[in-house]
Amino acid sequence: xxxxxxxxxxxxxxxxxxxxxxxxxxxxxxxxxxxxxxxxxxxxxxxxxxxxxxxxxxxxxxxxxxxxxxxxxxxxxxxxxxxxxxxxxxxxxxxxxxxxxxxxxxxxxxxxxxxxxxxxxxxxxxxxxxxxxxxxxxxxxxxxxxxxxxxxxxxxxxxxxxxxxxxxxxxxxxxxxxxxxxxxxxxxxxxxxxxxxxxxxxxxxxxxxxxxxxxxxxxxxxxxxxxxxxxxxxxxxxxxxxxxxxxxxxxxxxxxxxxxxxxxxxxxxxxxxxxxxxxxxxxxxxxxxxxxxxxxxxxxxxxxxxxxxxxxxxxxxxxxxxxxxxxxxxxxxxxxxxxxxxxxxxxxxxxxxxxxxxxxxxxxxxxxxxxxxxxxxxxxxxxxxxxxxxxxxxxxxxxxxxxxxxxxxxxxxxxxxxxxxxxxxxxxxxxxxxxxxxxxxxxxxxxxxxxxxxxxxxxxxxxxxxxxxxxxxxxxxxxxxxxxxxxxxxxxxxxxxxxxxxxxxxxxxxxxxxxxxxxxxxxxxxxxxxxxxxxxxxxxxxxxxxxxxxxxxxxxxxxxxxxxxxxxxxxxxxxxxxxxxxxxxxxxxxxxxxxxxxxxxxxxxxxxxxxxxxxxxxxxxxxxxxxxxxxxxxxxxxxxxxxxxxxxxxxxxxxxxxxxxx
Amino acid sequence: xxxxxxxxxxxxxxxxxxxxxxxxxxxxxxxxxxxxxxxxxxxxxxxxxxxxxxxxxxxxxxxxxxxxxxxxxxxxxxxxxxxxxxxxxxxxxxxxxxxxxxxxxxxxxxxxxxxxxxxxxxxxxxxxxxxxxxxxxxxxxxxxxxxxxxxxxxxxxxxxxxxxxxxxxxxxxxxxxxxxxxxxxxxxxxxxxxxxxxxxxxxxxxxxxxxxxxxxxxxxxxxxxxxxxxxxxxxxxxxxxxxxxxxxxxxxxxxxxxxxxxxxxxxxxxxxxxxxxxxxxxxxxxxxxxxxxxxxxxxxxxxxxxxxxxxxxxxxxx
Numbered sequence: 006x007x008x009x010x011x012x013x014x015x016x017x018x019x020x021x022x023x024x025x026x027x028x029x030x031x032x033x034x035x036x037x038x039x040x041x042x043x044x045x046x047x048x049x050x051x052x053x054x055x056x057x058x059x060x061x062x063x064x065x066x067x068x069x070x071x072x073x074x075x076x077x078x079x080x081x082x083x084x085x086x087x088x089x090x091x092x093x094x095x096x097x098x099x100x101x102x103x104x105x106x107x108x109x110x111x112x113x114x115x116x117x118x119x120x121x122x123x124x125x126x127x128x129x130x131x132x133x134x135x136x137x138x139x140x141x142x143x144x145x146x147x148x149x150x151x152x153x154x155x156x157x158x159x160x161x162x163x164x165x166x167x168x169x170x171x172x173x174x175x176x177x178x179x180x181x182x183x184x185x186x187x188x189x190x191x192x193x194x195x196x197x198x199x200x201x202x203x204x205x206x207x208x209x210x211x212x213x214x215x216x217x218x219x220x221x222x223x224x225x226x227x228x229x230x231x232x233x234x235x236x237x238x239x240x241x242x243x244x245x246x247x248x249x250x251x252x253x254x255x256x257x258x259x260x261x262x263x264x265x266x267x268x269x270x271x272x273x274x275x276x277x278x279x280x281x282x283x284x285x286x287x288x289x290x291x292x293x294x295x296x297x298x299x300x301x302x303x304x305x306x307x308x309x310x311x312x313x314x315x316x317x318x319x320x321x322x323x324x325x326x327x328x329x330x331x332x333x334x335x336x337x338x339x340x341x342x343x344x345x346x347x348x349x350x351x352x353x354x355x356x357x358x359x360x361x362x363x364x365x366x367x368x369x370x371x372x373x374x375x376x377x378x379x380x381x382x383x384x385x386x387x388x389x390x391x392x393x394x395x396x397x398x399x400x401x402x403x404x405x406x407x408x409x410x411x412x413x414x415x416x417x418x419x420x421x422x423x424x425x426x427x428x429x430x431x432x433x434x435x436x437x438x439x440x441x442x443x444x445x446x447x448x449x450x451x452x453x454x455x456x457x458x459x460x461x462x463x464x465x466x467x468x469x470x471x472x473x474x475x476x477x478x479x480x481x482x483x484x485x486x487x488x489x490x491x492x493x494x495x496x497x498x499x500x501x502x503x504x505x506x507x508x509x510x511x512x513x514x515x516x517x518x519x520x521x522x523x524x525x526x527x528x529x530x531x532x533x534x535x536x537x538x539x540x541x542x543x544x545x546x547x548x549x550x551x552x553x554x555x556x557x558x559x560x561x562x563x564x565x566x567x568x569x570x571x572x573x574x575x576x577x578x579x580x581x582x583x584x585x586x587x588x589x590x591x592x593x594x595x596x597x598x599x600x601x602x603x604x605x606x607x608x609x610x611x612x613x614x615x616x617x618x619x620x621x622x623x624x625x626x627x628x629x630x631x632x633x634x635x636x637x638x639x640x641x642x643x644x645x646x647x648x649x650x651x652x653x654x655x656x657x658x659x660x661x662x663x664x665x666x667x
Numbered sequence: 668x669x670x671x672x673x674x675x676x677x678x679x680x681x682x683x684x685x686x687x688x689x690x691x692x693x694x695x696x697x698x699x700x701x702x703x704x705x706x707x708x709x710x711x712x713x714x715x716x717x718x719x720x721x722x723x724x725x726x727x728x729x730x731x732x733x734x735x736x737x738x739x740x741x742x743x744x745x746x747x748x749x750x751x752x753x754x755x756x757x758x759x760x761x762x763x764x765x766x767x768x769x770x771x772x773x774x775x776x777x778x779x780x781x782x783x784x785x786x787x788x789x790x791x792x793x794x795x796x797x798x799x800x801x802x803x804x805x806x807x808x809x810x811x812x813x814x815x816x817x818x819x820x821x822x823x824x825x826x827x828x829x830x831x832x833x834x835x836x837x838x839x840x841x842x843x844x845x846x847x848x849x850x851x852x853x854x855x856x857x858x859x860x861x862x863x864x865x866x867x868x869x870x871x872x873x874x875x876x877x878x879x880x881x882x883x884x885x886x887x888x889x890x891x892x893x894x895x896x897x898x899x900x901x902x903x904x905x906x907x908x909x910x911x912x913x914x915x916x917x918x919x920x921x922x923x924x925x926x927x928x929x930x931x932x933x934x935x936x937x938x939x940x941x942x943x944x945x946x947x948x949x950x951x952x953x954x955x956x957x958x959x960x961x962x963x964x965x966x967x968x969x970x971x972x973x974x975x976x977x978x979x980x981x982x983x984x985x
Contacts, residue, residue, distance in 0.1 A: 422883040440883050448876035452898050461894075462884040515884065 016186050016219050017043040017066075022079035024058070024065045031292040035061035035074070037243035043187070046217040048210070050224055050234035050251070052266075054530040056288055058243035059223050063189050066221075067100050068093075084186060102132035105180030105218075107173075109192035115164040115172055121148075122160045125179050132183040147178040151208055168621055170201035174208070181212060188213065188220045194229065198409035199557060203601035203617045206233055225531065227270060228560075228603035231255055232610045236324070239263045242289050242299035245318065249325030252607045259327035261304045261334040269535040270605060271564035281539055281564070284532035287500060298329070306335050356401060356549025363435070364518045364551050365398040365421070370430035371575075372416050388625050390416045392575035393430070398519065398568075401549040405566030405583060407559055407598065411622055413575040414555045418523045421553065436518030439511075443524035445504035449496040455482070455507055456492035462514040481510040485540060502533035509540060513550070521553045526561055538565055559602050563587050571595045574625060574633040577652055581659040591659065591666040593638050594618075632664070640665050716978045723974025726967040733964065737784040746774040748781040748934055757950045767952040769942060778934040779957045785935050786916045786964065789850055793915035794908040796854040801861020801904065806892060808862065809869030820866070823859040831856035835918055839927045849928050853915045864907055868900040906976045913968035920961055936961050 024036035035058040043049055053059045065076045067088065081088040083103060088096065100106070108114040116124055122144065130140035141160070148156035151174040164172055173193060180188050190209070194202040210233060213220050222234060230237050231251060238248040239262065247260040258264045268282040286303040289295055298316050301307040310330055318326040331337040371393055378385035391413040398404045406414045419425040421432060422440050439462075442448040449458050459481055463474045479489050485506040496504060505525060512520050522541065526534040542565060544550055556562045562569065562583075569586045571579040571594065579592040590596045597618040603610055620637045623629060629636065631646040638645065644664050652662040717723045736743070746752060746764075752772035760767045766775035808819040826834070831853070838852035872878065878895050886894075916936075922928030923937025931938050936957045943953025 419879075422879075423885075424879050424882055438883070440880065442876040442880065444876060448880060450877045450895050450899065453894075461881060461886075465881065465884045465886045465890060511880065 014045055015042045016045045016047075016084055017221075018080075018082040019066065020080045020082070022062065022065055022081065023077045024061050024070065024074060025077050026061070026074045028073050033291045034294075035243055035291060036065060037295075038079075039240075039243070039245055040079075041238060041245065041248060043219050043221065045186070045219055046214065047236060048213060048220045048222060048234050049236040049238060050222045050230040051238050051240060052224060052227060052230055053240035054225065054288060054532065056291070057240040058291075059240045060191055062240070062243075063191055063221060063223050066189065067104050067106070068096060069100070069106070098132075101128050101185075102183045103186055105183065105185035105188045107176050107180050107188065107190040107193045109195050112169065112172070112196070114176055117164055120161050120163055121167075121175055125160070125175070125182065128179070129182050144178070144182060147182045148175065150212065151175070151178045151181075152204070153178070170197055170205065170621055173197060173201075173205055177205070177209065177212070181216065181218070184216070185218055188218055189223075190220060191223045192225070193222070195224070195226070198622075199559070199601040200409060200597060200618055201621065202229075204619070207617050209233070226603075227266065227531070228605055231605055231607040232603035239266070242295060243291060244299065244328065246300065246329070247327040248318070249322065249327075253322055253325045255605065255607050259321045259325070259332065259334050260300075260329050261306050261331075262300050263327075264335045265303075266531060267605065269532050271538070271560045272605065280542075281535040283535045283539060304335075306331055306337065359400060359549070361399050361401070363397045364400050365396075365404075365435070365438070365553070366431075366433040367394060367396045367417075367421075368431045368433075370394045370417065370420065370432065371428045372413070372420060372425065373428045386626050389628055390575055390625060391420070391427075392628070394572075394575070394577055396570055396577070396580075398551045398553060400518070400551055401545060402567040403545060403552040403554055403565050405562035405569045406553065406555045406572060407557065407562050407569065408572035409557060409622060411574075411625060412572040413625075414572055415523055416575075418521045418553065418555055421519070421521050434519060437515055438519040438521060439513070439515065439517040441505070441508045441512050441520060441522040441525045444528055445501050445508065446528075448508050449504065451496055453495075454492065455494050455496070455499070458496070458507060459492075459510045459514055462511065466515060468515070477514065481513055482507075484513065484544070485510045486536075500533070501529050502536055505529065505533075505537050506540065509537075509544070513544070513548075517550065519551045519553060521555070523555045524557070525554075527556065527558060534561065541565060559587075559598060571598070574622065574628060576633060576662065577660075578634065578663070579659075579661045580652065581661075585659060591655075591661040592634075592663045593640050593665075594634050595661075597637075597639075632662075717975055720974040720978055722970045722977065726970035726974060729963055729967040730971070733783060733960070734787065737780045737787070740777060740780050740784075743777070745777040748773070748777045749932055750774075757946065757953075759950070760952055760956075766956045767950065769950070769953050770946060775939070775953055775956060778939055779936070779960055782934045782936040782939055782957060783960060783964070785846065785929060785933075786919060786961070789846070789853070789919045790912035790916040790964075790968070792850045793854045793857060794912040796850070797857040797861045797911055798904055798908050800854075800858045801865050802897060802900070804858075805862040805865025806869050806897060806900075809866035810873060810888075810892060810896060816866075819862065823862050826856070826859040827863070829856075831914070832918055832921060835922060836925070836927060839922060844927055844930055846929060849919055849922055852922075853918050856918075857911050857915070861904065861907065861911075865900055865904060868903055869896055872896050872899055902975070902979045906972045906979070909968050909972035909975065913965045913972075916961065916968075917965055 019042070020040050022036055022039045023034070026033040026035055037058075039062050041049075051059045051063065061070065061074060064070050066081050068076065070076070076089065079089070083099065088099065091099070115121070122141065125144045126137060126140045129135060129143055130137055133140070133143075135143065145156045145160055148160055153159050153171060153174055167175065193209070194205050197205060206229060209220070224230060234251050236249065237251045237254050238245045239254075239260065240246070241262050247254060247258065247263045254263065255267070258267055265282060265284045269284060271281060284303050289299050289302070295315070297313050298304070298307070298311040301311040304311070316328045316330050318328045321327050321332065327334065370391055371389070372391040374388040374390060376386040376388070394413075394417060396404065406417065408414050416425065418440070420427050421434070422438050453461075456478055459478045460474050463469060463477060468474065469477065478492065482489055482492060487503060487506050491499070491503065496507070499507065508525075525541070526537050529537060538561060541552060541554075545552060552565070554562060554565050566583040569581060569583045570577045571586070571592065573594050579586060579590070579595045586595065587599065590599055601617070604613070618637045618639065623633070623636055629646070631648055632638070632650050635641050635645040642665070648664070650662045650664045652660050654660045655666065750773065752768065754772065755764070755768050756772045757770055758764055758768045764774055764776065766779060769775055804819055808816045834856040835852040838855060839848055842848040842851065872895070878891055881891055881895060919928055919935065920937035920940070923935040924941045926941070928937055929935035931942070939957040940954045943950065943955075947954055
């Protein structure tokens with residue numbers, strides 16, 4: 006941080022950048038006049054929902070746009086060189102040397118058939134004019150710096166021999182290896198688990214402040230911004246609507262869009278039972294010309310002037326600017342912004358008179374996937390995905406299951422619904438279970454209309470006459486907050502949030518007692534996520550449906566759940582009431598997970614001591630004999646490596662599997 | 668040629684078949700099938716989308732008039748295909764004989780049209796037979812897997828080891844020449860490709876969340892296959908089918924050219940070209956003009972398949 010303050014010259018200067026995509030159905034104006042400056046060593050975050058033009062903007066800087074896209078106007082100056090007027094050949098010299106890039110998906114950004122060394126060494130040799138041997142030493146040095154164990158040997162590995170986190174480290178090493186002055190990172194941690202994300206962010210922060218490299222960091226995760234960035238630019242409909250120092254923007258956001266965004270996210274700390282704010286409507290269609298302010302249709306403070314004039318960025322403080330006519334955004338709105346209603350839990354609901362019994366009970370559930378043995382006398386490899394899990398869910402309550410990928414949470418979901426057979430153990434469901442899936446794009450048959458999709462469970466189960474079913478479908482779609490006119494549409498005519506509503510309607514068709522939701526919000530934008538979370542909470546209140554909510558997004562899980570089960574390597578390591586588990590985590594893994602999640606307060610983030618747990622999940626094919634978490638635990642003792650801790654109750658309602666808890 | 672006239676029924680019959688999702692494909696080649704497709708809305712949408720595609724429109728602008736002419740052949744002011752005319756032997760193209768005449772004074776145009784009728788019938792029959800067998804066996808193989816899959820795929824791999832023309836020649840030399848044996852031989856060579864394709868499509872669909880969703884409400888296997896799996900593969904198969912039709916037409920012409928297909932005096936594009944080959948220097952039109960017609964049909968069918976694919980997957984354009 007001291008480095009950034011001492012040298013303040015501008016490294017990147019973007020002036021009035023316009024990028025259009027010339028598609029068959031019209032010109033998509035993805036970027037509409039973006040200007041900003043980036044100083045040496047500065048870390049700037051670009052945030053915005055999907056379609057806001059943030060990636061198109063970043064790729065425009067070094068002209069790496071996909072086919073129909075073209076920069077139509079504007080200048081990009083990198084250290085006094087105009088990148089816009091450069092030839093493709095000169096630009097190639099800049100890419101990779103002066104500017105490094107890190108992409109979102111570590112699975113596809115490395116060439117799968119080339120060794121890491123073959124992808125890493127030639128660029129270093131070329132850009133820094135080194136001999137192959139020196140370049141190799143340098144590459145090994147960088148891999149070592151980004152935390153690849155045994156780098157001298159691992160450099161000759163193929164990408165498929167590495168985990169996602171390792172590959173992202175390799176990408177970072179590659180981006181930094183030619184001493185770039187600027188790094189462009191497009192959602193570099195989105196595909197990773199929270200603990201790995203925390204490690205990568207820490208690494209980027211440390212390395213960029215050591216080398217004084219400036220960084221442009223594209224993300225949709227506001228928590229990460231508060232942990233990582235010094236400056237933040239909020240993009241909406243291809244323009245920067247607010248830009249300023251992170252601390253100042255988070256403390257007092259001035260643009261209504263920023264203000265709304267910050268309120269749609271459930272907090273990880275403190276009391277949280279208010280309804281989430283949801284931003285109504287959709288972002289504008291970028292194929293049509295935008296008249297006036299692009300946010301006017303979704304802004305509660307919009308007035309006559311917003312309909313005609315486009316607000317320009319105006320100064321709101323030191324380095325802080327917002328593109329809104331109202332100096333304080335929503336706080337200046339003449340009409341009071343609809344107050345966030347508190348949940349009315351005490352309202353009379355018919356289901357409340359029913360006994361609060363368990364509707365779902367799992368006893369000692371295991372699921373082992375046995376592979377194929379190469380030789381008949383060799384024991385076949387076995388993946389122990391679920392290893393003795395017992396849980397129960399009462400009527401009208403939500404159980405949240407959290408854990409990183411590979412912890413067995415989705416396997417449990419599949420077994421609950423009969424999509425997979427348990428190896429051993431029992432599942433009792435009173436009534437029926439239904440599922441809401443993660444990916445709204447593959448959860449519907451593209452050839453079926455919404456009406457047929459919602460009706461399908463009723464038809465399969467031969468419930469009612471055709472008219473009765475049609476009536477039920479109508480009431481279901483109203484229940485999830487969609488207009489019945491949507492019944493005639495096909496899934497590809499719906500937005501992500503609307504599809505997830507239809508998925509909920511389909512899950513409710515048979516009046517299930519339990520709905521299993523596997524990552525139902527992780528594919529959605531933040532503003533839409535709030536809508537779905539509110540919907541699920543409302544349905545729980547109204548119908549007394551129990552939910553099993555599976556997610557890696559801790560703040561959302563905390564918001565919706567009454568009970569939390571934290572899973573690690575196929576086992577529950579901590580179980581208890583959601584509030585208590587989050588406020589006083591007992592298991593070191595739970596604590597590590599909570600530490601890994603950034604809070605939405607840059608000042609608190611700066612003070613917070615982040616204990617990033619090192620290492621990665623052990624392979625579920627080869628689970629260690631003692632405590633599964635022993636390889637990463639900061640409190641590990643010899644006892645942990647020898648003896649497996651059982652899930653025991655030490656305090657009322659709380660259970661944890663740790664020798665050293667309490 | 669009542670055989671060829673039944674073509675219309677066989678394609679619309681497919682639209683009504685238990686596999687419930689008729690899409691534009693074969694229905695377009697045959698106007699009479701369009702109303703059958705119009706009954707179900709998605710198919711109608713598909714048809715309209717295909718018609719809106721430029722390549723598909725060009726293909727249909729060639730295929731439809733050719734097919735209409737062959738149907739109207741008895742009423743056209745042309746000499747009958749089998750009738751000889753010793754006073755007009757080897758006449759070059761003229762107003763009375765637009766494609767000229769051959770060495771026995773037969774009208775090349777009416778013989779070509781008759782040959783086209785046979786070719787199209789062969790093409791569409793092969794495409795239809797391959798489609799049906801491909802869907803059934805490929806779906807079974809991909810969806811149920813295990814022993815069935817291994818058995819089917821072993822046979823398929825054996826068949827795929829031979830080039831399709833060679834396989835067809837071999838089969839024809841066993842079962843004999845004539846229309847039906849030729850169709851059977853070409854189809855047998857094509858079916859393994861369709862099984863492969865369908866199997867890979869089914870494998871991709873098997874893990875879709877909507878299949879899981881239907882499973883959670885205890886839907887039967889038949890429900891899953893007929894509602895969710897097969898309808899989502901039909902479109903890709905139609906692309907393959909239109910290429911297979913073009914290929915079948917060329918293979919039939921090759922077989923007839925080699926004297927293994929349709930036997931003279933019954934005309935077929937292949938044996939027309941063979942007849943004219945001897946006189947190429949004195950009477951170029953006898954071979955060349957039927958050849959041009961084959962080319963036009965084959966190219967149109969490829970255009971049609973491109974068109975269908977572009978409608979299904981807009982990214983493939985460009």
